[in-house]
Amino acid sequence: MIEIAARPYNYNLDPAHTALVVIDMQRDFIEPGGFGDSLGNDVARLAAIIPTVAGLLALFRHQSWPVIHTREAHRPDLSDCPPSKIVRGNPSLHIGETGAMGRLLVAGEPGNQIVDALAPLDGELVIDKPGKGMFWATGLHERLQAMGITHLVFAGVTTEVCVQTSMREANDRGYECLLVEDATESYFAAFKGATIEMIVAQGGIVGWVAPLSALEKAMTHV
Numbered sequence: 688m689i690e691i692a693a694r695p696y697n698y699n700l701d702p703a704h705t706a707l708v709v710i711d712m713q714r715d716f717i718e719p720g721g722f723g724d725s726l727g728n729d730v731a732r733l734a735a736i737i738p739t740v741a742g743l744l745a746l747f748r749h750q751s752w753p754v755i756h757t758r759e760a761h762r763p764d765l766s767d768c769p770p771s772k773i774v775r776g777n778p779s780l781h782i783g784e785t786g787a788m789g790r791l792l793v794a795g796e797p798g799n800q801i802v803d804a805l806a807p808l809d810g811e812l813v814i815d816k817p818g819k820g821m822f823w824a825t826g827l828h829e830r831l832q833a834m835g836i837t838h839l840v841f842a843g844v845t846t847e848v849c850v851q852t853s854m855r856e857a858n859d860r861g862y863e864c865l866l867v868e869d870a871t872e873s874y875f876a877a878f879k880g881a882t883i884e885m886i887v888a889q890g891g892i893v894g895w896v897a898p899l900s901a902l903e904k905a906m907t908h909v
């Protein structure tokens with residue numbers, strides 16, 4: 688076990704059974720003209736974590752530990768998108784409509800891709816998910832079980848929406864979850880802070896939280 692200084696107490700990372708999950712680092716959330724922008728958000732906040740997420744990816748790739756990327760993505764016919772999701776928020780552009788980076792939140796469109804700086808490498812799992820959580824309608828749990836994964840390290844956007852939903856889903860399925868706090872961001876600073884406190888409260892009711900530096904420090908001897 689690799690012991691990482693974390694909150695609410697040290698996290699024991701099991702090197703043979705750990706995967707990194709990078710949630711939805713897509714142009715649709717991070718760049719102007721995408722889905723996040725259509726909902727009225729200031730998307731500029733999110734790009735700031737790209738170097739930290741890249742550092743985390745480098746750490747896992749160096750160890751040859753599994754890396755999973757998720758994308759929030761719908762089929763071009765939107766058959767996997769509930770009508771409630773399309774109308775929610777009275778957006779300036781709806782899911783499936785064409786914006787500056789192609790059709791919003793639709794698989795294969797330019798805006799739906801992961802940002803270049805964090806592009807998946809060959810052999811890394813890329814999961815398209817129709818919901819906020821990474822387990823809903825994806826088959827990911829079965830794939831992780833087949834890989835023998837018991838521990839998940841989380842990064843990505845947005846902290847209180849897709850990251851928190853995915854981490855809670857993982858926690859309910861028995862995974863030991865660690866969120867890397869400087870590798871996640873929200874459109875709302877207060878929501879990021881609140882999410883972190885919710886995760887670590889009550890003795891880690893959802894899991895653990897640590898900065899990238901704590902992982903780097905713990906892994907220098909691996």
Ligand code: TIU
Nearest residue numbers: 711759844845848849850
């Ligand atoms: N709106 C928002 O904060 N997030 C999402 O819609 N999806 C993800 O978090 N990926």
